[in-house]
Amino acid sequence: MPSTHVSSRARTQFLEVKGERYAYRRFGSGSGLPLLLLQHFTGTLDNWDSALTDALADERELILFDNAGIGRSSGSVPTTIDGMAKHAAAFLDGLGLETCDVLGFSLGGMVAQQMVLNRPAICRRLILVGTAPRGGEDIMHLEKPRLATHLQDPSNKGYGVLQKIFFTLTPSGQAAGASFVERLAERKDDLDGISGPAVANAQMAAFRDWERVIGQRFAELRTIRHPTLVVNGVQDEMIPIVNSYRLVENLPNAVLLTYPDAGHGSLFQYHESFARQAGAFLSVANDSAVY
């Protein structure tokens, strides 16, 4: 039986810009600005939760994007966040979009921050989930025992490892994780496939670079005037919530929403709430983050 989720059936498209070919999916409609979704470490177009994207696509066009070297996009994965931000900007330019809203999850949230630092007008409203500012702490240290245990466990096959590392190990966290993995498996064809070690290594280099403090710590955040919604699970082991605290303490126009009994994948665990909150935030007509 085909999936009931529009997102699981959306076809992948390709856009040629300056010698690169970017893979993306574009679907949904409504009065909102298009929302660009920037993905997590090793994640592809196939890693977006169809329950979440279907709900978000009810009121606006969504654009899921494979950065350079990811999925079926050409090129090599940059080893800096700035390199990824430049690809995302080139892609938007290629689409002819002067501005849009941006949802960046994890690695994608770093790319989103760098995009608006590089060119503020590229984005109207910003949603940063499970991410960190430059100079943040304890960013994606997969060698930590709490994470390594699951990553090295051969019984965690395919998306199964995401159930363990994106969700709390409580019954409700694991139940939500199992449902998430089921939804990822809804797509049967037109797949990106799984990212390999070259992708992981390059992105990990970008994390290590992003962890470095440059100049006065967090000073660049104070120049980002965009209305921003920051979201994090309180038990995020991959990019701990302290990074979200530093974001809202330094971004001048940001609201923080935290979820209980949730880890890195809080937006998938609580996809109904997240879509409602994100929708309310994106629907604000003025230039305040408060909704």
Added chain:
Amino acid sequence: MPSTHVSSRARTQFLEVKGERYAYRRFGSGSGLPLLLLQHFTGTLDNWDSALTDALADERELILFDNAGIGRSSGSVPTTIDGMAKHAAAFLDGLGLETCDVLGFSLGGMVAQQMVLNRPAICRRLILVGTAPRGGEDIMHLEKPRLATHLQDPSNKGYGVLQKIFFTLTPSGQAAGASFVERLAERKDDLDGISGPAVANAQMAAFRDWERVIGQRFAELRTIRHPTLVVNGVQDEMIPIVNSYRLVENLPNAVLLTYPDAGHGSLFQYHESFARQAGAFLSVANDSAVY
């Protein structure tokens, strides 16, 4: 011209329970459970923002309460949070309310926590604004230069000092503070009057006691299963936001919402947003804090 706010015209009532006489105001209607509002340091019934309470009263009955020794309530102000929690419970018993929702602001948020620790069934859903857990840090140290400057400035008359210490000193923060002070001044009669030094001294003793760690720090929070919404301005100088972080990290069923460019009085500064968010939180029919 009389105020257009229902809250500014609500009459004060009195309830005799076990030899005490408690002052309160009760107004509003709707399908929600009654919402008990617990007030801040030296605050009385007159210190609730009519714009906020009018909005909250659209969907439920509100009960504003003067604890013992405050405003026109009899008795002396307890020097512990537990003493205040026992008065609030006696008051609810006297009203014949078996359960209700509770919004505790600052000192009131501590009383709310102690109430549900003492008797969980007394409350269904809990909203904690600008407050701290037992063993929290930097709670109401009015001797800090940032606060003392305003408290000792003779040009800050009446409610004017609240504009300085509850709101950020930015133009938008001070404009919101000025509007708040204007709304407080709407009530022309049936007033509680201003709390004196005896009230302040006893409540300050309660803060100092609440700052002490007893047993394992924050362990009691993990026993509070109530759906809880924690709200804080990111620049709260009176009870810094780190206390709200500790609340949501330890309460098992709590969501945090933070407001930008806001201090202790974030719920008054952003009264429209706060009423909307609180209303959505209180309207959830299941036992999750997530809304």
